[in-house]
Amino acid sequence: MTTATTTPRPATWSWHEGDFLPTAEARVPLTTQALQYGTGVFEGIRAYVQPGGRELAVFRLHDHYRRFLRSCRLLRIELPYGSDELAEATVELLRRNAAAADTYIRPLGYKLAMLPGTRPGVNLTGVSDAVSISTFLMGHYAPPGGLRCALSSWRRPADGVLPVRAKVTGGYVNSALALDEALAAGLDDAILCNDRGQIAEATTANVFAVLGDRLVTPPATADILEGITRDTVRVLAADLGLAVETRDVPRSELLLADxxxxxxxxxxxxxVVELAGRPVGDARPGPVTGALADRYTALLRGALDDEHGWLTRIPLDLPEENP
Ligand SMILES: Cc1ncc(COP(=O)(O)O)c(C=O)c1O
Structure with a gap:
């Protein structure tokens, strides 16, 4: 069973505007508005190989599409599909690609072309919309010994500047600059503060601090994307008898967390084992993080009862293996 592919590899088929087509043939015009102005929205979803290797399970597929459609609403991207239809297209795409490997799913909604009669400008109305779903074979890529993170010199934009609660493509310039700065310093990722100097989130992930048997994480008002994994952690934490506080987290609290x-x-x-040049705890992955990560893996790999209905199971039509 193949579960780990560290370099993402595009799958054979993609879905574009209602049709399945070979990924190599999927194209957008140079004049695409989203390419010019960053006016697209996206999601990141994952499907995990289940025991036996002949089935994938997508994690929280419908929650991702509900968030996707909320992001679309912010940019006035109007699609002729609801979350059920997008989920169905995703399932069919995974079936067609029939890869027995962990898969990353990337829906993209975007502003395409100005309609006749639209005045020139960075318009959200009078512009056609388009949608695609591509998938990549991609396994677990976090370094096994833990992440070394910067406290970034870049700030998360405030909601009144560029709302990060929607996954807007243009907003990810902020993440790209922060990640680039961290990589240039030889680190793995960066944690950013918001404009008020409180901890917000990492470049593409939310942040938790462990303080004894409590977890602390910044609120929606800290200029973060409200992550689906963050929400899952609340449930896993409750299973493990850990309290979760959602409140502002000052930088120093994160630096001193267990x-x-x-x-x-x-x-x-x-x-995270290192932050801003300081060890976190004793600079090794800690027991609380380990217990949560193990339970999360068990959930994704079908080893726990799926009591919340979070797994969409897709049997794969694979050739029989040689005896
Ligand atoms: C900026 C940002 N914050 C947090 C997250 C984590 O969100 P989720 O757990 O839904 O993947 C992501 C990833 O999508 C992100 O891009």
Whole structure:
């Protein structure tokens, strides 16, 4: 069973505007508005190989599409599909690609072309909309020994500047600059403060601090994307008898925490072992993070009862293996 592919590899088929087509043939025009102005929205969803290797399970598929459609609403991207239809297209796409490997799913909604009669400008109305779904074979990529993170010199934009609660493509310039700065310093990722100097989130993940048997994480009002993994951690924490406080987190509290971890669809639940040049705890992945990460993995791999209905199971039509 193949579960880990560290370099993302585009799958054979993509879905574009209601049709399945070979990924290599999917194109957008140079004049695409979203390419010019960053007026697209996206999601990051994952599907995990289940025991036996002949089935994938997508995690919280409908929650991702509900968030996707909320992001669309902010940019006035009007699609002729609801979350059920997008979920169905995703399932069919995974079936067609029939890859027995962990898969990353990337829906993209975007502003395409100015309609006749629209005045020139950075318009959200009078512009046609388009949608695609591509998938990549991609396994777990967080470094096993934990992440070394910067406290970024870049700030998360305030909601009145560029709302990060929607996954707007243009907003990810902020993440790209912060990640680039961290990588240039030889680190793995960056944690950003908001304009008020409080901890916001990492470049593509939310942040938790462990203080004894309590977890602390910044609120929606801290200029963060409200992550689906962050929400899952609340449930896993309750299972493990851990309290979760959602409140402003000052920088110094994070620097002095027993453990720090990041949560995101891409990273999973990943320990931070170094922050701003200081060890976090004893500079090793901590026990609370470990217990949450193990339970998360068990949930994704079908080893726990799916009591919340979070797994969409897709049997794969694979050739029989040689005896
Ligand atoms: C900026 C940002 N914050 C947090 C997250 C984590 O969100 P989720 O757990 O829904 O993947 C992501 C990833 O999508 C992100 O891009």
């Amino acid at each position: 453990e720090v971890f990041l949560t995101g669809t891409g990273l999973g639940i990943a320990p």
